[in-house]
Amino acid sequence: MIKVLIADDQALLRGSFRLLVDSAPDLTTVSEAANGEEAVTKTRTTTPDVVLMDIRMPEMDGIEATKQIAHTTKVLILTTFDLDKYVYAALRAGASGFLLKDTPPAELLSAIRTIASGEALLAPTVTKRLIKEFTTTHHRQPTKTLTGITDREKEVLALIAKGLSNHEITQHLHLSTGTVKTHIGRLLHKLQARDRAQLVIAAYESGLV
Numbered sequence: 128m129i130k131v132l133i134a135d136d137q138a139l140l141r142g143s144f145r146l147l148v149d150s151a152p153d154l155t156t157v158s159e160a161a162n163g164e165e166a167v168t169k170t171r172t173t174t175p176d177v178v179l180m181d182i183r184m185p186e187m188d189g190i191e192a193t194k195q196i197a198h199t200t201k202v203l204i205l206t207t208f209d210l211d212k213y214v215y216a217a218l219r220a221g222a223s224g225f226l227l228k229d230t231p232p233a234e235l236l237s238a239i240r241t242i243a244s245g246e247a248l249l250a251p252t253v254t255k256r257l258i259k260e261f262t263t264t265h266h267r268q269p270t271k272t273l274t275g276i277t278d279r280e281k282e283v284l285a286l287i288a289k290g291l292s293n294h295e296i297t298q299h300l301h302l303s304t305g306t307v308k309t310h311i312g313r314l315l316h317k318l319q320a321r322d323r324a325q326l327v328i329a330a331y332e333s334g335l336v
Contacts, residue, residue: 129243130157132175134166134192135205136184140228144179144235151236163187170196176243177201180222182213190216197221201242215331218324224248246323273333275317281335283310287323288330 131154133144138161145156157173160166164187170178180202182189190213193202202222206214207229214225223242226235241248273281279300286296296307314320318329330336 129154129177129239130173130175131155131239132158132160132166132170132173132178134160134163134178134184134189135181136161137181140181147232147235148239154236154239161185163189163192166192167195170200175200177203177239179239180204180217182206182217189213190220193217193220193222197223201245203238203242203248218328221321223322223324248323273318273329273335276314280310280314280317283307284314284326284330285335287311287314288327288336 131148133141133148133156135141135144141159141161145159148154148156157175158169160169162184166178166180166184166189167187178196178200180189180193182204184192189204193204196202197220202224204214204217204222204225205228206217206225207227217225223246224238225248226238230238238248273284276284282300283296286299291299293304293307293311296302297304300307302310311323311326314326315322318326320326320329
C-alpha cells in the first residue's frame with residue numbers, strides 16, 4: 128500500500144485529492160496538511176511514501192517544505208501555469224516530479240505510483256515552461272561541468288531535459304530500451320543524481336540545454 132500525504136491550503140482541494148487517492152486499491156491517504164509547516168511535521172510522524180505538495184501555502188511554502196523532507200520522502204509538486212516561476216526552485220529543493228492541477232484523475236494516480244517506485248516524473252508541458260523560466264531568469268554561464276560524459280550520454284541527457292520519455296528517446300536515437308536505460312543509469316552515477324529530475328537540473332546548469 129502506497130501512503131500519501133496531501134499538502135494544500137485549500138480544504139476543498141485536499142478533500143477532493145483525498146477521495147481520489149483513497150478510491151485506488153493500492154493507495155491510501157495517511158494525513159493532510161494546510162501549510163508547509165504541517166506538511167513537514169506530519170511527514171515525520173506519518174512517514175508517507177509520497178507527499179502531494181502545493182507550492183503557494185501560508186506559514187511555510189511548498190518549496191521550503193520540500194527542502195526539509197525530500198531527503199527522506201518523495202515529493203510530487205502540484206502546480207498551475209501561473210506558478211511556473213517556482214518550478215525550478217522546487218526542482219532544486221528535491222522534488223521528484225510535477226503535475227498540473229488540472230491533470231486527469233487517472234494520470235494523477237499513475238503519477239503517485241511512478242514517484243513511489245523511485246522514478247521522477249516531469250510532464251513535457253511543465254518541462255518546456257521550466258526551460259523557458261530557466262533561460263529567462265538565469266545567466267547562461269554554466270555552473271556544472273559534464274566531466275566524463277560521452278557524446279551519446281549527452282544526447283540522452285539533452286532529451287531527458289526536454290521532457291522526452293524513455294520510449295521517445297529510443298525512437299529519437301534509434302536505440303533499444305535497454306540501451307537507453309543503461310545510458311540513464313550511467314548518467315545518474317556519473318552526475319551523482321538521485322533521479323531523473325536531478326538529471327534535468329544538471330543539463331540546465333551545464334549549459335547543455
